[in-house]
Amino acid sequence: MLAYLFPGQGTLRVGMGGWLRRHPAAASVLDEADAVLRMPISQLCARGPIADLVATENAQPAVTVCNLAALAVLRAEGHRPGIVAGHSVGELSALYAADVLDLATTLRLVRDRARLMAAVDGTGAMAAVLGVPLPQVEQAVAAAGTDTEPLAVGLVNAADHVVVSGAFPAIERFRQLVGPGRRIVPLKVSNAFHSPLMAEALDEWRRVVREQPMRPPTVPVVPNVTATPTTDVEVLRESLTTQLVARVRWAETMQRLPAGATCVEVGDSRTLTGFARGAGLRCLSLSEPAGLRRLAVAVTA
Numbered sequence: 340m341l342a343y344l345f346p347g348q349g350t351l352r353v354g355m356g357g358w359l360r361r362h363p364a365a366a367s368v369l370d371e372a373d374a375v376l377r378m379p380i381s382q383l384c385a386r387g388p389i390a391d392l393v394a395t396e397n398a399q400p401a402v403t404v405c406n407l408a409a410l411a412v413l414r415a416e417g418h419r420p421g422i423v424a425g426h427s428v429g430e431l432s433a434l435y436a437a438d439v440l441d442l443a444t445t446l447r448l449v450r451d452r453a454r455l456m457a458a459v460d461g462t463g464a465m466a467a468v469l470g471v472p473l474p475q476v477e478q479a480v481a482a483a484g485t486d487t488e489p490l491a492v493g494l495v496n497a498a499d500h501v502v503v504s505g506a507f508p509a510i511e512r513f514r515q516l517v518g519p520g521r522r523i524v525p526l527k528v529s530n531a532f533h534s535p536l537m538a539e540a541l542d543e544w545r546r547v548v549r550e551q552p553m554r555p556p557t558v559p560v561v562p563n564v565t566a567t568p569t570t571d572v573e574v575l576r577e578s579l580t581t582q583l584v585a586r587v588r589w590a591e592t593m594q595r596l597p598a599g600a601t602c603v604e605v606g607d608s609r610t611l612t613g614f615a616r617g618a619g620l621r622c623l624s625l626s627e628p629a630g631l632r633r634l635a636v637a638v639t640a
Contacts, residue, residue: 343423343424344603345433346426347425348427353387365409365411368408368411399456402608403428403446405607413631413634423560424560424563439553448551451547455540462506462536463505463507463531463536467501471499471521477492488509492586497590540583541583553575555572601621602623611624
């Protein structure tokens, strides 16, 4: 069985999607994305500038169109998943891969999600905490956050890779509580995603998601907020909505994939490949053409 994993916003770089553009199926998706989004998003991926590419309103559509282009290549080559999951904004790509959303709806949703999140006052930040056990991180987060300066565990990517998200002062208090010598790396993001600071955008995002048609998935999807495979459309709709302010349970998601599955990171990234391999899973990345050749060998082995 193939498990498709779709990367999120933290995987951006100028030149992303380069080899994919040479494949007719991917080129068609990129052209359609430019038309639906009414902006040259494929050119921004290819050429930057990086300051424009990493801006939230552009970053989320950029990574999504590269994900969808990679998926188009897999479909053209005859590959189909048995289960799918997406990391943060990558969940929209996963819903498209499971036929819950059509291409235009996926693109419109990522455009609106990015717009709403970018419009939230930039009062927060995110930081990766490396090598600190999750219970210790959670304890320090609880002590550092307040009602007016909240802090949350935004993402659990692996046992030793946790991201905290919240108000600037709370992150500084967290840093002091965890102690010197710990690797706490600020992330290059515009705000505190997957935290209570995104609540300002939640009602409008819920309305937008509710208005979009969704079909029953053709394969199970593992939502970030539950880390439990499902084919229930309403669960998927609610999970996509609350993901804005809730924890991304990626490490748990890796544990819920079927035993023996071959994971494929569908996009121009190796980030999820690293997390999957760290969890003991076999994973291939489509960040280069060799990944497609390795996949062909894997499925015939």
